[in-house]
Amino acid sequence: MKKSIQSYTKLLSKYLKNSKLQLVTLAFIMGGSIIIQLINPQIVSFFIDGIGKQKPMDTLFLAAGLFILSALIQQVLAVASTYFSQNIGWRATNSLRLDLVKHCLGLDMTFFKEHQSGEIVERIDGDVTALFNFFSKLFVSFINNIFLMAGILIILMIQNTAVGIAFILFLFLALAVMWKTQKGASYNFGKEREINAQFYGFLGEHIGCTEDIQTNGARSYVMNRFYALLRNWLPVQLKAFLSGYKIWITLEGIFGIGNIMIFALGGYLWFTGKISLGMVYLMINYIQLLEKPLEQLREQLLDIQKASASIIRMEELLQMKSKLKTTVDNREDFPGEFSVNSMEQFTAGNKINEFIKNKNKDNISLKLEQVSFEYEENIPVLKNISFELPAGKILGILGHTGCGKTTLARLIVRFYDPKSGLIYLGDKPLKRISLKELRENIAYVTQEVQLFHASVRDNITFFNPAVEDSLIIRTIYEMGLKDWYENLSNGLDTMIQSGGGMSSGEAQLLTLVRIFLKNPKLVILDEASARLDPITEKLADQALSKLMDGRACIIIAHRLGTVERADDILILDGGSILEYGKREELLQKKDSKLNELLKYGIEEVLV
Incomplete structure (x- = not known):
């Protein structure tokens, strides 16, 4: 895992360095989104308690107006977040593709003899595509989700210590189970990416030889190999996707238990008069709000596993060196080290x-x-x-x-x-x-x-x-x-x-x-x-x-x-x-x- 963290850090620092301003803007947008997500349930809780306490209608209308305004701002921020994250991811992945293509063009002919063209394309494009979410918003979104969960816990601890402690215990239980269930997914996704590359390598090679295949009557042989590849691909792909679904199923089970716990605790505290009806709503809303960052963390863990497999394969490609070394002016010149500009x-x-x-x-x-x-x-x-x-x-x-x-x-x-x-x-x-x-x-x-x-x-x-x-x-x-x-x-x-x-x-x-x-x-x-x-x-x-x-x-x-x-x-x-x-x-x-x-x-x- 230590090597993976180093790999993540190296990739992020290299390919996001030209998007610093956009990253800062995205962080502020997502931070504003967190604040609104924390405030909205408070407005609804105030509205519910206001009705019970028969507060003036002007006050209630004001609360309703604030809720509608904040919901609208939330949607605008969501659109802005998507725009900036897509832009960042696109620029970063394109830069990575460029570096991989330049590196491959600098390798000697032995590399191209040993690897099918379709396999090379899949490594340059398929593996990089798998890193899109990693570059676009994974890092910023991960931090923002941590802050969102921390904000929920702090607010609940301030308003009711017992409720806050219950939420903290639930959150730690959920994170521990998620961490345990995600182990092994990286290996499965790595195997899936590998057989994916083999499949596209086979496809690219045989499409280019269509005339020879048809004229020599080799269609049956090629189709048998095609079916064999598909048969080998299916169990590997099932393992990879089941690794992700295992985390999802576990998380859904945890939240099922969490909802039962909150309903029981909220009902008991309201029945004993220790909290208001608005606070009960706040507990239910926050448990549902807590589900969103945890669900995103689940998806992000899945993306990290995919990214990890792709990063390993790209590092293997980038570590391949040309056997052709040139000594010019007492220094070694590698074919892959070049740049082309207008x-x-x-x-x-x-x-x-x-x-x-x-x-x-x-x-x-x-x-x-x-x-x-x-x-x-x-x-x-x-x-x-x-x-x-x-x-x-x-x-x-x-x-x-x-x-x-x-x-x-x-x-x-x-x-x-x-x-x-x-x-x-x-x-x-x-x-x-x-x-x-x-x-x-x-x-x-x-x-x-x-x-x-x-x-x-x-x-x-x-x-x-x-x-x-x-x-x-x-x-x-x-x-x-x-x-x-x-x-x-x-x-x-x-x-x-x-x-x-x-x-x-x-x-x-x-x-x-x-x-x-x-x-x-x-x-x-x-x-x-x-x-x-x-x-x-x-x-x-x-x-x-x-x-x-x-x-x-x-x-x-x-x-x-x-x-x-x-x-x-x-x-x-x-x-x-x-x-x-x-x-x-x-x-x-x-x-x-x-x-x-x-x-x-x-x-x-x-x-």
Whole structure:
């Protein structure tokens, strides 16, 4: 529990620090609400005793008017309290979501391989949503309820000591029972959140693979797994909700006993003439008023249990660190430690604009020394890979499926770090270059192109508004993609559907424009033209010629025609270098592997 209190305090202090004024306002509103809740029963008690004592009608009308006015103010305060609490909760949870997204984006690719996308979404959104009440009003409401109960006890002790003592005993009994019954709920809610994340992870993954599932006749298998998840979810969810209902049932039983006690005590004291009829009403009203804060405390204990489970899961996520550590200027730089603001974005846009205007390109070389890598322990994927790519040269990498070509590209863009060996970009090891700088200087194009549900402009610039339309269009024309652009229904404002709406070829053309605007120093094309039809491939070839002019480039391919422009050729087999050298020299050697590929056909030899 000590750790939980520390976690609560840490979260509250971090995400509510920008809402101090609103929190103070909310506290005053709820404090005013407490005062009115304590005064209203006193007004009614005075009215009842006034009728019995035959007080003047003016006095009674005044009491009635005050009661109506206070009830109206109470409703206004309730609306204001809801407004401020919702606003506070929304701002706090959005800030927390932002931090979680930034943290996840800074993790290495191993994290995304081990966790389904739906599970990550559920952690970022589902767990944070469970904390909404915790941020919005839990803390302030909890304190106010304590003050409300204390106010009731003080008033009753002043008016009648015996009644006050009876209420104190009842309250301590209720709190003790509630505290005992709420134990264990945190574990149950934690398990419920965990299986909830598994369910949404399964759902997200299989919805994205609908075409493959249907075409391969796997619907029955998927539905069986779906039903199995639901069956496993039900008992866990029942345990979690029964943990909350157990507190509610116990509380209702306690108040049943409390009402019997107050009616009996009030009736006895009134019958013996020790209290007035108005005081009897006051006792009954206050026991009912006491039920409200206790009921809220019950709900808040439930929210705390949910919050506790969510906080534990979020702490686990935030404690995950990227395996990619960069040493820059004698300090460690973690990928997750970054911030993006509009000024940075604007500056990046200006750099792009300046590049296109000035046509200024910087060259850079690439070097690998004895690089080895494995995804799983003792199962090597790459073994002692060494080669050098001079600035402005093109390297063609060939090899059959599974030989490590794509893995090699991922190491160069530093999605992973090699198990052994070094990779140099220019004269610096990759670990000495910040990830931001590295990714700015390398463009990596795969067969699969991610398009967003946005305009062509936003898809090309990655939502950077600082890049001028005229420069985008000029770039498209200079890359030889005029016909493609002019066939767009609405120019740069043409909307693209996420995951559809454009052919594979069109998507690849759009990607080439992205890269050219990025102005990278090294371009990696991983089977980028594998799915292109002949016409689109011709357009892409024109664009690639423009793109690769003066830049270091790696072309990973199955087809020899794709690497005809390469200066050097590297052939991989089983994660090792089978052949490496200048393309012209390899072609002159009759026994070279490259000549064998030309003689028998690359598809037959490599695939």
